[in-house]
Structure formats: C-alpha cells, structure tokens
Amino acid sequence: MMKPAGPTPVPFHTPHRAPGQADYVMQALRHGHLRPGGPFSRKTEAWLAAYTGAESVVLTHSCTAAMEIAALALGLGAGDEVIVPTFTFCATATAFERTGARIVFCDIDPATMMMDPDDLERRISDRTKVIVVTHYGGASANMEAIGVIADKRSIHIVEDAAQGFGSTRNGCALGTFGTFGAFSFHETKVVSCGQGGALIVNTDDPALLERVSSIVERGTDHARVKLGVKSFYEWTGPGSSFLLGELEAAILLAEFEALQENLASRTHIASMMIHGLEEAALPLAVIGADGQTKSNFHFIPVLAESTVTATHLKLHLKRNGIDSRQHYVPLHLSPRAREMNYGPAKLPAAEQAWGRLLRLPVHTGMRDEDITAFLASLEAWRITGCSKQGIGEDAAQRRSIRSA
Numbered sequence: 001m002m003k004p005a006g007p008t009p010v011p012f013h014t015p016h017r018a019p020g021q022a023d024y025v026m027q028a029l030r031h032g033h034l035r036p037g038g039p040f041s042r043k044t045e046a047w048l049a050a051y052t053g054a055e056s057v058v059l060t061h062s063c064t065a066a067m068e069i070a071a072l073a074l075g076l077g078a079g080d081e082v083i084v085p086t087f088t089f090c091a092t093a094t095a096f097e098r099t100g101a102r103i104v105f106c107d108i109d110p111a112t113m114m115m116d117p118d119d120l121e122r123r124i125s126d127r128t129k130v131i132v133v134t135h136y137g138g139a140s141a142n143m144e145a146i147g148v149i150a151d152k153r154s155i156h157i158v159e160d161a162a163q164g165f166g167s168t169r170n171g172c173a174l175g176t177f178g179t180f181g182a183f184s185f186h187e188t189k190v191v192s193c194g195q196g197g198a199l200i201v202n203t204d205d206p207a208l209l210e211r212v213s214s215i216v217e218r219g220t221d222h223a224r225v226k227l228g229v230k231s232f233y234e235w236t237g238p239g240s241s242f243l244l245g246e247l248e249a250a251i252l253l254a255e256f257e258a259l260q261e262n263l264a265s266r267t268h269i270a271s272m273m274i275h276g277l278e279e280a281a282l283p284l285a286v287i288g289a290d291g292q293t294k295s296n297f298h299f300i301p302v303l304a305e306s307t308v309t310a311t312h313l314k315l316h317l318k319r320n321g322i323d324s325r326q327h328y329v330p331l332h333l334s335p336r337a338r339e340m341n342y343g344p345a346k347l348p349a350a351e352q353a354w355g356r357l358l359r360l361p362v363h364t365g366m367r368d369e370d371i372t373a374f375l376a377s378l379e380a381w382r383i384t385g386c387s388k389q390g391i392g393e394d395a396a397q398r399r400s401i402r403s404a
C-alpha cells in the first residue's frame with residue numbers, strides 16, 4: 001500500500017555528521033587507546049582550548065558532568081546558595097544541588113527567556129556562592145550586567161552553555177565569561193558526538209586548577225604521577241569518573257573541524273526563516289537576538305501573544321509536516337522545587353511566558369524546499385486568521401500546573 005501524499009515532514013532535529021568522523025574512529029580503533037586521554041582526546045582538547053582561548057579545558061561525558069565538576073571544585077555544600085534561572089533544563093540545578101547547596105530560582109526577561117539581572121539582584125543573599133547562567137537557544141545572557149552584580153560581591157559565575165557551542169557574544173565564545181563554562185555535545189545539540197561535553201576553565205587560580213585536576217582523576221593526585229613528580233597516587237578529595245572516551249573525542253574532532261560549515265548552513269536556514277517570520281506580521285515575536293550575540297541558531301524561539309496561539313501554531317505546523325516544540329516548565333513550579341521548598345514561590349515573568357513559547361526547528365538536514373514549505377504554512381496560518389481554536393491537552397496540562 002502506498003503512503004498517502006502529504007507535506008514533507010521536517011523533524012525537529014537531525015544531528016550534524018561531519019564527513020571525517022568514520023575515518024577518525026577507524027584511526028582510533030587502530031591505535032587502540034580507547035580510554036580518556038588518548039591521542040584524539042588530546043587533539044580535540046587542544047582544538048577547544050585554541051577556539052575558546054581558555055586557561056584549560058576538560059572533555060567530559062556530558063554538560064551535566066562538566067557542571068558537576070564546577071560545583072565540586074567551588075567547594076559548595078550545605079548552607080550555600082546557588083542562583084539558577086527558573087527557565088532552564090533541570091540539569092542546571094541538579095548539578096549543583098547534589099553538593100547539598102540550596103537552589104534559589106531567579107526570574108527571566110521574556111525578551112530573551114534568560115536570567116533577568118534585576119531579579120538576580122533581589123535573589124542574592126550573604127549565602128550566595130554561585131550564579132549559574134543559562135544561554136538559551138544559541139543566544140547569550142546579559143553577561144555584562146550579570147558580571148557587574150557577581151563581581152561586586154565576589155560571587156562565581158558558571159555558564160551553562162549547553163546550547164551555545166559556536167555562539168559568540170561581542171566576539172568572545174560563550175562559556176568564557178564565567179569562572180567555568182560548560183558545553184554539551186549530546187546528540188540533540190548543534191555539535192555532537194552522541195553524548196559528550198566540556199568544561200571550560202577560565203581561571204588561573206592554582207588552587208582551583210588543582211581541584212579540577214584531582215576531581216576528574218576520581219579524587220586522586222594521579223595527575224602528579226603522570227607529570228613524573230610522584231611515583232604513586234593517593235586519594236586526595238572528592239571526585240568521580242567524568243571524562244570523555246577516545247572514540248567520542250575522535251568523532252568530536254571531526255565535528256570541530258567542520259564547525260564553520262555547520263554554522264554557515266544553520267545561519268543560512270535560520271536567516272531565511274527569521275526574515276519570513278518578521279515579514280509576515282504574525283501575533284508572535286522572534287526572541288533571543290540582542291545584537292551582541294552571533295548565534296549558532298540552536299533553534300528559533302518565538303513567543304506567541306497567548307498560550308492558545310502558541311498551541312494553535314504548533315498544531316498547524318504539525319499538520320503541515322513541521323515539528324515544533326514547547327519548552328521547559330519553570331523549575332520553581334516543579335515537584336522537586338516544592339518538595340525542597342526552594343524559593344521563591346512566584347516568578348511572574350517566567351510563569352507568564354513559558355506557555356507562549358514555541359521552538360522552531362533549525363538543522364542542517366533542512367533543505368531549501370523545507371524552508372519554502374515552512375514559509376508557505378506561516379502564510380496559510382496568517383490568512384486563516386491565526387485561528388484561536390485548537391486548545392488541546394497541552395493547554396489543559398498547563399492550566400493544571402499553573403493552578404497546582
């Protein structure tokens with residue numbers, strides 16, 4: 001039986017695959033050093049160090065692991081507070097919470113869906129040790145304003161740049177503004193090796209560098225043995241197994257070498273889509289771009305005038321074969337936040353915005369005809385009056401979360 005003819009499906013994401021990957025993986029299999037720290041790991045790390053200009057970089061198995069290293073290295077524990085934007089992935093909080101520190105949520109600026117510096121100021125107490133900043137959708141948070149607030153009180157900044165690899169702010173790579181930055185190379189991201197990440201260390205404080213080295217050596221001084229200054233290693237502190245394997249590092253090196261083509265392709269696709277969105281005079285705004293960021297266009301976030309409109313557009317695009325997605329339920333509304341009594345109870349900007357947000361797909365698997373189809377379906381939506389019908393389960397679910 002033939003499938004009925006219909007619009008070409010545009011998935012939300014397809015991972016970029018650099019052509020050199022298979023060759024590098026075969027080379028790694030041949031040299032046979034597959035644990036972390038092999039020849040590809042060293043080359044991939046050197047590439048990343050040169051790209052970021054950071055003091056030191058560590059390849060990890062995930063962005064979450066990179067943030068966990070940061071949390072341990074900063075010596076967080078019970079009695080400390082960590083400020084986290086409420087509109088982010090839960091790993092931004094869990095990586096710090098597991099040290100025993102208390103999470104304090106901060107509201108967002110709906111123009112960017114990122115940390116609102118004015119609200120940040122209100123959340124600071126004398127227990128605040130770290131501010132975690134999430135860069136959203138390939139754009140960047142207001143690092144100048146947040147930097148001033150943090151510097152005044154000597155509070156560390158950690159950047160969750162899971163979505164920001166390849167993006168820059170005023171010419172500097174995201175992940176290089178805080179004491180630490182963390183990238184994700186998970187399959188759902190702009191650059192991926194299946195599962196991977198990196199910690200970017202932007203400090204020359206010898207004590208912190210030493211702690212990072214001991215933490216990633218599973219809490220030992222093994223690094224000294226490798227340097228030949230000691231003949232045996234000992235248990236020295238907290239740590240875990242956080243590093244990236246050699247095969248993933250080989251895949252990642254091929255991806256790094258293809259980064260500019262990957263970004264150019266995404267920029268081409270996203271520019272056409274954003275241009276179409278802005279021309280169409282729809283009841284929604286493209287958010288995130290503030291003129292200081294050069295985005296990797298992880299996806300295009302749009303904020304609709306209402307939850308109903310966002311839900312309706314999502315269903316309309318789906319009928320036209322285009323997959324779009326909503327995003328995070330603000331973390332301060334989560335069961336975990338309620339269980340732990342994490343404050344504050346209300347963050348109005350995030351509560352009003354999250355249900356109106358829709359993410360539109362951008363990936364290198366999209367062809368010009370997919371973009372034409374996307375623009376045509378936006379036009380059809382506009383002509384039919386961006387109909388307000390179509391409130392489905394999603395809206396009902398949101399209402400129940402809001403009233404909980």
Ligand SMILES: *Cc1c(COP(=O)(O)O)cnc(C)c1O
Pocket residue numbers: 061062063064065088089091092134160162163183184185186196197
């Ligand atoms: C994907 C993502 C993470 C988690 O990355 P992993 O590499 O899967 O640990 C953390 N924070 C944000 C904002 C993300 O988008």
